[in-house]
Amino acid sequence: MMKLTGFADEISPDLMQQIAVCKGEQIQHIEFRSVWNTNVLKLKDGELLAVKAALESNQMLVSAIGSPIGKIGILDDFEDHLLALERAFYVAKLFGTKFIRMFSFILPPGDELSKHREEVMHRIKRMVKRAEEENVILLLENESGMYGDTPDRCLDVLETCASLNLRQAFDPGNFLQSGVNSTVEAFHTLKPYISYIHVKDVTLNNGKEVPAGKGDGHLIELLGQLQSLRYDGFLSLEPHLVYSGMYPDHTPVELFEIASQALKGLLKTIDEDWI
Incomplete structure (x- = not known):
């Protein structure tokens, strides 16, 4: 049975509103990225404990820490960044999750990728x-x-680093926005490493985010693939509808609810239960 979660900071910076909307959508987990306009890794210990207490009192859990680890330039200082990673370990353990989201470093525009590959692999x-x-x-x-x-460069990282402690968070919308036309082919390329799904759909003609199933991400086919694998991991809503500019008459709360209901509609179509 697949498990629903999401980036609740797309709802509001207010923790209690994040919790209320998720509970209203019967979503029992959040992917903890920020609250009170502060990134999770920048929160003080007392603030983290307040978040933990609020989640526990509402019977909610954390699916992953939505950290910005690896979201710095490949030429930026790395040693200081490792301190942020240590903080991410602390926060993950505090909230009882084994997952920390990370990235593979921003490359200077126009540079040959091969120029930075060795440093990317060294850091990861x-x-x-x-x-x-x-x-x-x-x-x-x-x-x-x-x-x-x-997909090929993600595979390069995963194969080169070769560890069960490094897995893929598969984001179909991000692949489309990177010029990858087939999310299904991308899925098959990375299938052995996929342990988490970010639910984001995009239309190729303008690169804008839309509710799941309304774009070119082949979300229903991807969900069918996951179902055939008996995937029982997380589907994390990261719809970005607020930022697409296509829904100016909707509040962030309404857009998150639209995104949640679109995903549930796809799951119902393939007769898949969720929690």
Whole structure:
């Protein structure tokens, strides 16, 4: 049975509104990225404990830490960034999740990718080694502008670093925005490594985010593929409808609810239950 979660900070910076909307949509988890306009890794210990208490009192859990680890330039200082990774380990353990979202470093525009491959692998291997020591799983999210923006380069990272503590967070919308035309082919390329799904759909003609099933991401086919694999992991709503500019007459709360209901509609179509 697949599990629903989401980036609740797309609803509101207010924690209690995030919780209320998720509960209204029968979503029992959040992918914790920010609250009170502060990134999760920047929250103080007391603030983290307040979030934890509020989630627990509402019977909600954290599916993953939506950290910005790896979302810096490949030429930026890495040693300081490793301190943020240590903070991510602490936060993950505090909230009882084994997953931390990460990226594969922003490359300078126009540079040959091969010029930076060795440094990308060096950095990610160091992060993975620490994840192995901490018994935490780093989830590599594909995103445009990063080394891992295409299925082949994500596969390159996963194969080169070769660890059970590094898995793929598969984002079909991000692949489309990176010029990958077939999310289904991308899925099959990365299938052995996929342990988490970001639910984002995009229309190819303008690159804008739309509710799941309304774009060119072949979401229903991807869900069918997951169903055939008996996938029982997370489907994390990251709809970005607020940022697409296509729904100016809707509030963030309404857009998150629209995104949630669109995903549930696809799951009903393939006769898949969820929690």
